[in-house]
Amino acid sequence: MEPNSDNCVVDPRAFHPEQELSIGSRVDTFGHVTHHVVENDKRAGVSVEKIYDEKHRLIRMQKRTPISRSETAYDWRSGAVLRVFESASLSDGNSMTKEVVYGGDDRSNESITVLSPSGELVRKVEREFIGSRTTYQGQTEYANGGLPSTTVNHKMDEATGRLMRREQIQWLHEGQRLLSESFLFDSAGGLQTYTKTLYHQAAGPFIEERQLFDSRTQVLLKREITAFDRTGKQTRNDVLTYSDSGEIEVHDSHFFDKDGRDIAAVNPNR
Numbered sequence: 001m002e003p004n005s006d007n008c009v010v011d012p013r014a015f016h017p018e019q020e021l022s023i024g025s026r027v028d029t030f031g032h033v034t035h036h037v038v039e040n041d042k043r044a045g046v047s048v049e050k051i052y053d054e055k056h057r058l059i060r061m062q063k064r065t066p067i068s069r070s071e072t073a074y075d076w077r078s079g080a081v082l083r084v085f086e087s088a089s090l091s092d093g094n095s096m097t098k099e100v101v102y103g104g105d106d107r108s109n110e111s112i113t114v115l116s117p118s119g120e121l122v123r124k125v126e127r128e129f130i131g132s133r134t135t136y137q138g139q140t141e142y143a144n145g146g147l148p149s150t151t152v153n154h155k156m157d158e159a160t161g162r163l164m165r166r167e168q169i170q171w172l173h174e175g176q177r178l179l180s181e182s183f184l185f186d187s188a189g190g191l192q193t194y195t196k197t198l199y200h201q202a203a204g205p206f207i208e209e210r211q212l213f214d215s216r217t218q219v220l221l222k223r224e225i226t227a228f229d230r231t232g233k234q235t236r237n238d239v240l241t242y243s244d245s246g247e248i249e250v251h252d253s254h255f256f257d258k259d260g261r262d263i264a265a266v267n268p269n270r
Contacts, residue, residue, distance in 0.1 A: 093117050106131045120146035133161050147174045162189050176202055190215030204232045219244060233260060 068088035112125040128136040151169040172178035184193040227236040241250040255264040
């Protein structure tokens with residue numbers, strides 16, 4: 001995952017004859033600064049600025065083009081990359097910023113934000129890595145006005161890279177969920193549990209449905225549906241148990257009063 005941290009030197013012979021290379025340097029509070037600027041006859045191409053400490057160890061590098069810029073920070077002791085920040089104009093008129101932060105144990109975190117020309121949120125992406133393997137990814141899409149519309153999160157097993165959990169969220173208003181779905185998988189990739197929750201407007205869960213599967217055969221084993229009032233108190237609970245052939249073996253329904261007491265029970269199988 002880590003970019004090449006070699007302290008490369010620009011060779012004028014590496015550019016086309018119609019391009020010019022200017023090299024300048026100065027000493028400032030950060031240390032020794034060396035500029036490498038590649039210019040075309042018609043317009044500037046790429047500007048690269050390398051910043052060294054007083055012992056000529058690379059600590060920061062900045063690149064600029066007409067539509068993008070980036071900055072890379074280095075550990076002056078080891079030369080390893082600590083942080084990469086990029087910003088760019090996209091072909092659809094939006095703008096993007098991306099930041100990657102490198103930690104210990106070959107771990108890194110990536111954050112991407114896409115903004116519209118008016119500055120409203122379009123998309124946010126968060127990723128976590130071990131080496132080149134993604135261990136987590138979360139992505140939220142935003143509607144007009146910069147309010148969230150959908151979110152999809154994935155959590156992977158750090159050792160195998162297999163998907164462990166997938167979560168999907170539909171947003172009603174900013175900070176208010178309309179619908180969420182969760183899929184839990186076992187170590188072999190088989191679906192174990194599916195949960196779907198509908199929410200009261202500006203309140204907690206309204207109905208929650210939970211399904212249990214045989215992760216080997218993917219046969220539905222059990223289905224449980226629970227209803228809640230706006231205060232979060234349970235009002236009803238339905239449990240359905242299935243046979244291997246998919247037929248309902250047991251169906252229990254329970255109703256609760258405002259104090260949570262079981263006031264009625266129905267079992268159609270009896």
